[in-house]
Amino acid sequence: MIEFQNQIFHLHAGGMSYIFGIEEGVPQMYYWGKTVEVSDLKGLMSQGGMGWSTQADTQLLEMPVYGTGDYRSPMLEIEFADGSGVTEFRYQSHRIYDGKPKLNGLPATYTEQEKEAQTLEIVLYDALKKTEAVLLYSVFENGALARSIRLKNNSSEPLKMKRILSASVDFYDDDFETLTLHGSWARERHVERGKLFHGKKSISSSRGASSHHKNPFLALVRPYTTEQQGEVYAMNLIYSGNFEAAAELSSYPLTRMQIGINPFGFAWELGAGQEFQAPEAILVYSDMGLNGMSRIYHDLYRNRLCRGKYRSAVRPVLVNNWEATYFDFTEEKLIALAKEGKEIGAELFVLDDGWFGKRNQDNCSLGDWKVNMEKIPHGLEDLAAKVTEMGLRFGLWFEPEMVNPDSDLYRAHPDWCIHTEGRPRTESRNQLVLDLSRPEVCDYIIDAVSAVLSSAKITYVKWDMNRSMTEIPRSDTAHKYMLGLYRVMETVTSRFPEVLFEGCSGGGGRFDGGMLYYMPQIWTSDDTDAYERLFIQYGTSMVYPVSAMGSHVSAVPNHQTGRITPLKSRGDVAMSGNLGYELDLSKCSPEEKEQMKAQIAFYKANRELVQFGDFYRIESPFEGNYAAWQFVSKDKQESILYAFKKMTVPNGKPKRVKMTGLDKDTYYETTYQNQRIKGDVLMNVGIILEETAQDFESFAIKMTAVPDVSAGKE
Ligand code: DGJ
Numbered sequence: 065m066i067e068f069q070n071q072i073f074h075l076h077a078g079g080m081s082y083i084f085g086i087e088e089g090v091p092q093m094y095y096w097g098k099t100v101e102v103s104d105l106k107g108l109m110s111q112g113g114m115g116w117s118t119q120a121d122t123q124l125l126e127m128p129v130y131g132t133g134d135y136r137s138p139m140l141e142i143e144f145a146d147g148s149g150v151t152e153f154r155y156q157s158h159r160i161y162d163g164k165p166k167l168n169g170l171p172a173t174y175t176e177q178e179k180e181a182q183t184l185e186i187v188l189y190d191a192l193k194k195t196e197a198v199l200l201y202s203v204f205e206n207g208a209l210a211r212s213i214r215l216k217n218n219s220s221e222p223l224k225m226k227r228i229l230s231a232s233v234d235f236y237d238d239d240f241e242t243l244t245l246h247g248s249w250a251r252e253r254h255v256e257r258g259k260l261f262h263g264k265k266s267i268s269s270s271r272g273a274s275s276h277h278k279n280p281f282l283a284l285v286r287p288y289t290t291e292q293q294g295e296v297y298a299m300n301l302i303y304s305g306n307f308e309a310a311a312e313l314s315s316y317p318l319t320r321m322q323i324g325i326n327p328f329g330f331a332w333e334l335g336a337g338q339e340f341q342a343p344e345a346i347l348v349y350s351d352m353g354l355n356g357m358s359r360i361y362h363d364l365y366r367n368r369l370c371r372g373k374y375r376s377a378v379r380p381v382l383v384n385n386w387e388a389t390y391f392d393f394t395e396e397k398l399i400a401l402a403k404e405g406k407e408i409g410a411e412l413f414v415l416d417d418g419w420f421g422k423r424n425q426d427n428c429s430l431g432d433w434k435v436n437m438e439k440i441p442h443g444l445e446d447l448a449a450k451v452t453e454m455g456l457r458f459g460l461w462f463e464p465e466m467v468n469p470d471s472d473l474y475r476a477h478p479d480w481c482i483h484t485e486g487r488p489r490t491e492s493r494n495q496l497v498l499d500l501s502r503p504e505v506c507d508y509i510i511d512a513v514s515a516v517l518s519s520a521k522i523t524y525v526k527w528d529m530n531r532s533m534t535e536i537p538r539s540d541t542a543h544k545y546m547l548g549l550y551r552v553m554e555t556v557t558s559r560f561p562e563v564l565f566e567g568c569s570g571g572g573g574r575f576d577g578g579m580l581y582y583m584p585q586i587w588t589s590d591d592t593d594a595y596e597r598l599f600i601q602y603g604t605s606m607v608y609p610v611s612a613m614g615s616h617v618s619a620v621p622n623h624q625t626g627r628i629t630p631l632k633s634r635g636d637v638a639m640s641g642n643l644g645y646e647l648d649l650s651k652c653s654p655e656e657k658e659q660m661k662a663q664i665a666f667y668k669a670n671r672e673l674v675q676f677g678d679f680y681r682i683e684s685p686f687e688g689n690y691a692a693w694q695f696v697s698k699d700k701q702e703s704i705l706y707a708f709k710k711m712t713v714p715n716g717k718p719k720r721v722k723m724t725g726l727d728k729d730t731y732y733e734t735t736y737q738n739q740r741i742k743g744d745v746l747m748n749v750g751i752i753l754e755e756t757a758q759d760f761e762s763f764a765i766k767m768t769a770v771p772d773v774s775a776g777k778e
């Protein structure tokens with residue numbers, strides 16, 4: 065997978081080649097794209113230059129730095145003790161080995177067997193300032209490329225890092241568009257495609273979390289690239305904090321693509337002898353469109369980023385009390401809801417916010433992780449036991465990273481929140497962020513959460529986080545917070561390996577690869593309106609596997625949008641993720657409950673396909689009146705198509721949907737008019753949706769391969 069010859073590195077796997085060479089000690093980028101066999105591309109590189117410029121400004125640089133004539137954004141920006149910032153890193157050595165190293169304190173993809181990936185470490189050295197940069201590359205069998213950088217200060221004086229990005233790639237090309245995921249609370253990860261312009265186009269977060277607003281993902285796509293075909297170059301950062309991703313078109317014009325910790329608001333002092341490890345970026349090339357890119361990310365993240373029992377165990381169908389009761393619950397109400405959940409077939413009952421301290425609204429008690437005996441008079445152990453006796457598992461909500469000023473924790477430790485002396489402490493949802501850059505705060509959280517988890521039979525945790533950071537005291541606080549949070553999560557999740565952890569941040573405010581390393585599923589959005597979820601789940605699936613997405617059926621009118629949608633459509637959207645129900649089941653009619661029962665039964669029979677099969681986006685809700693996606697089992701024996709019509713068009717032309725990912729020669733028994741249809745017909749001719757005059761109508765078609773009936777054999 066990694067070859068080195070004539071000073072040229074050729075990293076290749078899964079249809080992708082990434083080639084760069086060392087010229088006069090400097091790593092120069094040659095090529096990233098579809099596999100080529102020849103790696104000596106030196107003679108094919110541009111020898112040109114432009115007026116009023118330097119050589120560095122027109123080169124394709126593998127680790128661009130500041131100070132010697134490259135005027136584009138650097139990957140590294142250092143201020144040395146004497147105030148200077150010019151660096152000159154030169155190749156010193158490299159090593160290539162099987163497997164992949166752990167990244168100290170950071171989430172990262174991994175291998176279970178060494179042959180699954182190969183790693184290249186290149187040591188570059190600035191002799192004047194005795195500073196070492198190690199470029200790390202690991203190529204996985206499926207073509208995903210993990211990149212990061214480690215900086216070491218070998219001098220006797222401290223230095224200040226003002227920027228250390230994880231990956232930077234220069235392209236000779238400029239025929240690209242950008243594709244990013246943007247949004248806000250309740251409207252996360254909407255797909256946005258746009259033009260490059262001369263200058264730097266960037267997305268970022270400075271909120272202390274990866275954020276609802278921008279996701280740490282950037283793709284460069286050819287103008288002709290679609291879901292099914294065309295070239296895509298993507299970067300995704302395995303990090304849950306502040307990030308920046310940028311595409312810069314220089315005057316030459318060359319395109320530079322970068323991702324890493326957001327340099328804005330960041331600085332890090334590296335003392336003599338100290339090292340800094342940057343988070344990992346996952347680079348994916350696909351010449352099979354956006355779906356090709358997504359499948360590489362999905363497989364890698366499901367199998368070699370997620371860990372623990374639930375990496376490959378099917379996810380339980382849950383009932384959550386949040387939209388059913390909000391804070392207004394009693395033990396009886398909870399038991400009644402769990403019972404109704406059990407009756408429709410749910411497997412897990414989740415008690416959400418409001419079970420601890422004196423919390424009856426969102427204005428107090430975060431930090432005081434002791435059960436509220438007024439609301440739950442027999443305690444958590446008893447409640448969990450009662451739910452367990454019903455044949456359900458019991459799950460619990462926490463928001464461990466936060467504190468309300470009205471809490472015993474805050475009264476005891478007012479200095480434990482993120483704050484700047486002499487400045488106001490801006491509250492959001494009446495709460496402040498605990499300062500996880502402080503080890504004693506992390507230890508408190510570990511102990512408090514562990515005590516609750518040990519006190520009752522709890523097999524699921526929803527780990528919420530409901531505000532952004534403000535009044536951040538120092539330029540290293542936000543990253544130190546992430547390192548503290550990762551230590552907390554590593555400790556708690558490994559202490560309770562049987563517990564299924566679901567990440568959450570006011571819905572999908574921290575839906576990123578960093579979280580998936582600790583928690584294999586994430587609550588996708590607080591917006592439970594199935595119509596809105598079409599966009600959110602479609603966008604989320606660009607990078608993240610369906611098994612990562614929590615998705616619930618909720619009441620109508622929907623609590624976020626007021627929209628009234630059919631139960632079938634709500635079910636079909638929620639079944640396109642990890643299915644749950646989040647509504648007051650006592651208010652549902654017997655017919656509705658029967659329908660939910662059928663949904664859960666169908667989901668249970670098909671969830672392996674949904675959670676672990678290949679996922680294909682077919683029709684984008686961002687582009688037309690329909691959304692459609694398809695699940696195909698790895699052996700292509702089973703498939704489900706979900707299609708959704710947004711609005712009824714009077715006297716409109718019925719929609720034809722073409723399947724994808726099936727075996728062309730296999731016959732499938734389908735629920736489409738109970739017809740037996742061959743794979744190539746389903747994929748090339750397609751089926752016509754049998755629409756009625758109903759807005760937001762959904763269609764589900766199950767396809768099952770007919771054994772021994774293939775072309776010519778029937
Ligand atoms: C935000 C979450 O996203 C919701 O699902 C719910 O858990 C509330 N917090 C509870 O405060």
